[in-house]
Amino acid sequence: MDLLTEVIDYIQNGSEFDETLALKIINYQAENIPFYGNFLKKITGSTRFFKLSQVPPLPVHFFKTERLFTRKHPTGYFESSGTTGNKSKVYYDEDSLKLYRTSSIIAYPLKHRPLKTLIDLSRHHISSLAFMVNHFINTFGGKKIESIYGEIEKGDVLFLTALQLFEFIKTAKEPLNVEIHIIETGGYKKFASEYNRHQLYKEARRIFKKATFLTEYGMTELFSQFYAFENTFFKEHYFLKVTDHKRGYLKVFDFANLFHVSYIIVPDIIEWKNGGFEYIRRDMDDERGCSYTFG
Amino acid sequence: MREDAVTRLDELKKALLDFIKEFDPERDADIHYGDFLKDLLIHTANNYEKLKKTLAGIPEVKYKSLYVFLPGNVPMVFFEVLPLSVIFNVKTFFKYPHNEKRLYDTFISYLSSKYPNYSDFFKGEYVNHLQAERKIKEYDFVFFFGSEKLIPLLKRTNKPFKFFGPGFSIGVAFTHVKEDLIKDVLYFDQNGCLSMKFLFYMNDNIKNDVANIFKKLSSTILPSSNFSQDRFRYNLLTASSFANLIFHNEHSAILEIEEERLNDSVPLPGRTLILKKIKKEEDVIAFLNGKITYLQAIATDSPSDIKILKNYASFVTEFGQLQYQPYNFFFKKGVTLKNIFKEDNHDYQMAEDI
Numbered sequence: 001m002d003l004l005t006e007v008i009d010y011i012q013n014g015s016e017f018d019e020t021l022a023l024k025i026i027n028y029q030a031e032n033i034p035f036y037g038n039f040l041k042k043i044t045g046s047t048r049f050f051k052l053s054q055v056p057p058l059p060v061h062f063f064k065t066e067r068l069f070t071r072k073h074p075t076g077y078f079e080s081s082g083t084t085g086n087k088s089k090v091y092y093d094e095d096s097l098k099l100y101r102t103s104s105i106i107a108y109p110l111k112h113r114p115l116k117t118l119i120d121l122s123r124h125h126i127s128s129l130a131f132m133v134n135h136f137i138n139t140f141g142g143k144k145i146e147s148i149y150g151e152i153e154k155g156d157v158l159f160l161t162a163l164q165l166f167e168f169i170k171t172a173k174e175p176l177n178v179e180i181h182i183i184e185t186g187g188y189k190k191f192a193s194e195y196n197r198h199q200l201y202k203e204a205r206r207i208f209k210k211a212t213f214l215t216e217y218g219m220t221e222l223f224s225q226f227y228a229f230e231n232t233f234f235k236e237h238y239f240l241k242v243t244d245h246k247r248g249y250l251k252v253f254d255f256a257n258l259f260h261v262s263y264i265i266v267p268d269i270i271e272w273k274n275g276g277f278e279y280i281r282r283d284m285d286d287e288r289g290c291s292y293t294f295g
Numbered sequence: 296m297r298e299d300a301v302t303r304l305d306e307l308k309k310a311l312l313d314f315i316k317e318f319d320p321e322r323d324a325d326i327h328y329g330d331f332l333k334d335l336l337i338h339t340a341n342n343y344e345k346l347k348k349t350l351a352g353i354p355e356v357k358y359k360s361l362y363v364f365l366p367g368n369v370p371m372v373f374f375e376v377l378p379l380s381v382i383f384n385v386k387t388f389f390k391y392p393h394n395e396k397r398l399y400d401t402f403i404s405y406l407s408s409k410y411p412n413y414s415d416f417f418k419g420e421y422v423n424h425l426q427a428e429r430k431i432k433e434y435d436f437v438f439f440f441g442s443e444k445l446i447p448l449l450k451r452t453n454k455p456f457k458f459f460g461p462g463f464s465i466g467v468a469f470t471h472v473k474e475d476l477i478k479d480v481l482y483f484d485q486n487g488c489l490s491m492k493f494l495f496y497m498n499d500n501i502k503n504d505v506a507n508i509f510k511k512l513s514s515t516i517l518p519s520s521n522f523s524q525d526r527f528r529y530n531l532l533t534a535s536s537f538a539n540l541i542f543h544n545e546h547s548a549i550l551e552i553e554e555e556r557l558n559d560s561v562p563l564p565g566r567t568l569i570l571k572k573i574k575k576e577e578d579v580i581a582f583l584n585g586k587i588t589y590l591q592a593i594a595t596d597s598p599s600d601i602k603i604l605k606n607y608a609s610f611v612t613e614f615g616q617l618q619y620q621p622y623n624f625f626f627k628k629g630v631t632l633k634n635i636f637k638e639d640n641h642d643y644q645m646a647e648d649i
């Protein structure tokens with residue numbers, strides 16, 4: 001069985017984190033992404049590992065500066081939505097998109113419900129979020145909508161960015177008394193004031209009287225996603241494993257990242273609680289005093 | 296200059312020295328910076344004394360009030376602005392950083408309790424940038440310390456201002472280094488503009504000597520209580536891709552860069568000294584790749600041999616003395632008591648104008 005088939009089979013049928021397969025993936029990525037191989041060699045002196053704890057996670061920063069793809073001929077790339085500086089580029093081809101489709105559906109907690117979205121799906125070739133939501137609509141039905149009023153029905157899933165939700169509730173005139181699920185995508189750092197998902201849910205409930213709220217925690221650099229319902233924490237999956245169960249930067253192994261880098265560290269501060277994690281905030285490196293920070 | 300400025304400097308010095316005797320980091324500060332803080336505060340109090348002798352001929356200023364944006368994690372700036380307020384008799388409001396309030400409030404209360412004439416002279420609180428922008432309108436002059444991200448706000452205020460920072464400092468080792476160099480690097484977790492970020496060396500033995508100093512002494516200057524180990528590790532992993540790791544432990548590191556020019560798109564970790572071998576002073580300018588304009592100060596084993604770089608720095612000193620700034624250093628090259636209230640141009644442009 002080739003590695004792609006093995007990983008897809010694992011994502012579809014696995015149940016526990018498979019460290020042996022994870023190490024096989026790291027070895028494959030180290031051999032086929034020169035930058036990653038050099039990184040591992042420089043930090044550890046090796047590119048062959050026998051335990052995941054021996055492997056340093058790759059800072060997500062490098063998706064902005066390096067071409068991290070195991071194959072020579074990508075067919076495109078997803079770009080992060082960062083507003084300043086370099087943007088992350090995550091290259092893909094048809095095999096890697098197959099992995100993305102497989103893992104995102106398995107991680108998605110609201111299968112078989114029609115999905116309505118305000119997200120611009122025309123960008124599905126460059127925005128991984130648009131690609132994913134488009135795939136959910138193709139799989140479970142639904143559509144892109146222009147307005148929330150009049151287009152939402154009982155049982156729908158409303159999928160939108162946190163900023164879209166925030167903007168809507170700020171200007172909404174009347175409450176919507178429809179039983180729906182609302183999935184927002186986080187990204188609170190774009191807000192003018194500090195926000196967390198609980199504050200956002202509380203505000204949103206003034207308008208969406210009968211909604212159930214969820215947050216999707218995903219990023220361009222991860223082909224699998226975490227979800228958290230209201231009053232619960234973000235759950236890891238066997239194929240999307242958080243390797244450090246404490247407060248600190250997110251360290252995560254994503255099997256769906258087979259063709260780029262699976263084991264990464266993200267400067268998002270999380271806190272592990274009751275078998276899941278709470279997202280605290282993006283570490284903005286804003287405590288730098290008056291020293292000039294290079295980078 | 297008025298006699299009362301001398302009296303007020305005397306009061307300030309006495310209050311600070313008395314405060315240091317009673318200072319309890321657990322009780323009196325939000326962040327525990329380390330034992331060296333008291334030592335630096337004593338040095339600063341003694342600088343107040345030296346300042347007294349430099350007041351002749353200093354013009355009075357037309358401004359009656361001052362608004363100060365303090366940087367985070369570098370408490371010395373607050374104590375270095377205090378004498379300026381009293382010399383020029385400008386009532387001062389400090390916009391505290393989000394993570395330190397107690398140290399400043401405690402000292403202001405202490406000063407006011409000893410000398411009631413200060414009870415309405417110094418004030419401070421943490422406010423966000425939006426609130427600060429509104430509050431600034433009530434003041435005549437503004438000092439900005441810290442990040443270039445303040446520049447848009449600074450332009451919008453339409454008040455006369457002085458912008459200090461950001462900056463960094465370097466070491467240049469011709470033949471040897473001293474153990475005290477560890478202070479230059481690790482005080483305030485390298486957050487100050489007087490912290491040494493790079494050590495340029497000419498003698499091969501120096502690399503080993505610096506590594507030995509770090510092995511022996513880096514744990515004697517522990518990180519501040521708000522030091523982020525995750526951020527340190529993350530930035531160290533990132534920097535390791537273009538630099539050689541010479542030494543590291545849980546909270547400090549030495550990296551060496553072989554390239555002739557610094558790749559300044561990669562964040563550098565805190566509490567980390569970057570080594571770079573050079574043959575001549577000009578190599579430093581080439582390596583820093585335009586960032587030389589942010590250079591603040593230089594520590595070296597031979598100050599008299601710094602010929603070219605001294606033109607870029609505010610001062611040159613011996614290893615171990617970077618953080619013990621001269622009494623006549625006012626945060627930026629070219630700034631003196633005579634011109635500190637001369638306003639910067641509102642057309643101030645910086646690279647990161649967002």
